[in-house]
Amino acid sequence: xxxxxxxxxxxxxxxxxxxxxxxxxxxxxxxxxxxxxxxxxxxxxxxxxxxxxxxxxxxxxxxxxxxxxxxxxxxxxxxxxxxxxxxxxxxxxxxxxxxxxxxxxxxxxxxxxxxxxxxxxxxxxxxxxxxxxxxxxxxxxxxxxxxxxxxxxxxxxxxxxxxxxxxxxxxxxxxxxxxxxxxxxxxxxxxxxxxxxxxxxxxxxxxxxxxxxxxxxxxxxxxxxxxxxxxxxxxxxxxxxxxxxxxxxxxxxxxxxxxxxxxxxxxxxxxxxxxxxxxxxxxxxxxxxxxxxxxxxxxxxxxxxxxxxxxxxxxxxxxxxxxxxxxxxxxxxxxxxxxxxxxxxxxxxxxxxxxxxxxxxxxxxxxxxxxxxxxxxxxxxxxxxxxxxxxxxxxxxxxxxxxxxx
Numbered sequence: 002x003x004x005x006x007x008x009x010x011x012x013x014x015x016x017x018x019x020x021x022x023x024x025x026x027x028x029x030x031x032x033x034x035x036x037x038x039x040x041x042x043x044x045x046x047x048x049x050x051x052x053x054x055x056x057x058x059x060x061x062x063x064x065x066x067x068x069x070x071x072x073x074x075x076x077x078x079x080x081x082x083x084x085x086x087x088x089x090x091x092x093x094x095x096x097x098x099x100x101x102x103x104x105x106x107x108x109x110x111x112x113x114x115x116x117x118x119x120x121x122x123x124x125x126x127x128x129x130x131x132x133x134x135x136x137x138x139x140x141x142x143x144x145x146x147x148x149x150x151x152x153x154x155x156x157x158x159x160x161x162x163x164x165x166x167x168x169x170x171x172x173x174x175x176x177x178x179x180x181x182x183x184x185x186x187x188x189x190x191x192x193x194x195x196x197x198x199x200x201x202x203x204x205x206x207x208x209x210x211x212x213x214x215x216x217x218x219x220x221x222x223x224x225x226x227x228x229x230x231x232x233x234x235x236x237x238x239x240x241x242x243x244x245x246x247x248x249x250x251x252x253x254x255x256x257x258x259x260x261x262x263x264x265x266x267x268x269x270x271x272x273x274x275x276x277x278x279x280x281x282x283x284x285x286x287x288x289x290x291x292x293x294x295x296x297x298x299x300x301x302x303x304x305x306x307x308x309x310x311x312x313x314x315x316x317x318x319x320x321x322x323x324x325x326x327x328x329x330x331x332x333x334x335x336x337x338x339x340x341x342x343x344x345x346x347x348x349x350x351x352x353x354x355x356x357x358x359x360x361x362x363x364x365x366x367x368x369x370x371x372x373x374x375x376x377x378x379x380x381x382x383x384x385x386x387x388x389x390x391x392x393x394x395x396x397x398x399x400x401x402x403x404x405x406x407x
Contacts, residue, residue: 017130020133021145023193025152026186027088031125033156035095035118036064037267038179040242041164041260042172046251048256049172051105055373061242062365063112067119069358074120075127076351084132085194088125092187101178103173116177125352135302136195146329147274153325154274165260223349224340225400227356229393230331233294234361236390238268238380240320244304247379252308262317269321277326278333286334287401293330294394299325302387305380326401364389 013303016222039061047054078087099120105111130149137145163182167175246267281289300319303312335349368382375381 071123154270273326
């Protein structure tokens with residue numbers, strides 16, 4: 002009897018880890034590679050005259066626009082097919098986009114495929130983690146969630162190491178090489194998704210809690226949180242799109258040096274979710290968010306103020322850490338504010354994710370326009386990003402002083 006129970010437990014644990022591996026692979030492909038591999042490629046694309054500098058920046062923003070569309074469409078996809086089917090299709094789409102980008106037929110062609118890769122990334126970001134976490138025991142969900150989001154950092158670090166090596170064989174070979182990596186990860190994840198979607202359920206806490214508590218909390222604390230999260234997205238854009246180009250061309254250090262800074266960014270992104278979760282466990286989600294806003298504002302401001310290599314390295318690691326690290330903090334804060342109403346948490350998280358994606362896309366397009374029309378002034382972009390994070394901190398502090406976040 003005990004052996005049978007043990008075997009079932011072991012099989013369940015194995016399935017959970019296969020699911021976590023699938024989720025990490027999805028975030029690695031959809032975000033880590035499909036979005037972030039473009040950053041170290043940007044100076045090479047400009048140098049090879051595939052597209053001029055002003056146009057190439059817009060192509061980076063195309064993926065963010067697609068990410069917004071994918072986040073909004075993920076629910077529609079999931080209503081018409083099982084989550085596993087959608088997730089597999091999105092990973093295949095991301096792989097096809099890498100292949101298509103190896104052939105720069107025209108700006109419209111390239112823009113369309115970068116947009117489609119963004120759709121794949123947005124849908125994977127919205128669906129992958131919840132699909133897996135729903136089948137994980139509550140005691141393991143925090144660690145499993147962190148492991149899934151760590152895939153983003155692994156993708157960033159991989160793009161910073163693989164891209165320079167592939168670029169020695171040309172841009173076309175680089176895009177095809179990324180397609181091969183994406184295909185391998187798609188194969189790894191293929192059978193790791195749950196066979197059936199988890200049924201929706203509401204805990205007894207929801208039924209017991211007074212409804213008026215959520216109605217008093219949501220219009221104030223959550224609206225402030227949505228605004229903060231959106232501003233945080235804008236603050237991350239300069240590093241996400243322009244960091245490598247700033248080092249490579251702005252400071253004249255070359256593509257290889259830019260890629261090295263991107264590896265530092267990726268190293269920070271690998272550790273970020275786990276460190277942010279530890280900070281929240283020690284200080285609480287509200288205080289942890291304020292620390293995150295402050296540290297990010299300081300880190301994003303560094304390239305606007307100095308070209309010191311050591312400080313730029315610190316900036317790269319810190320911003321890289323909070324790129325995925327801010328996600329579990331905001332998710333935890335949403336759940337904290339709606340602790341008595343878990344049935345409302347999913348909708349609130351979807352709203353937060355949408356607000357993040359909207360301002361991220363707007364900031365990407367706006368900064369690309371500003372970059373193209375300011376003579377390539379990188380420091381203005383980093384200054385704007387730091388200002389957005391200061392605004393996020395100010396909103397949070399204002400809400401806290403009014404007692405609305407309690």
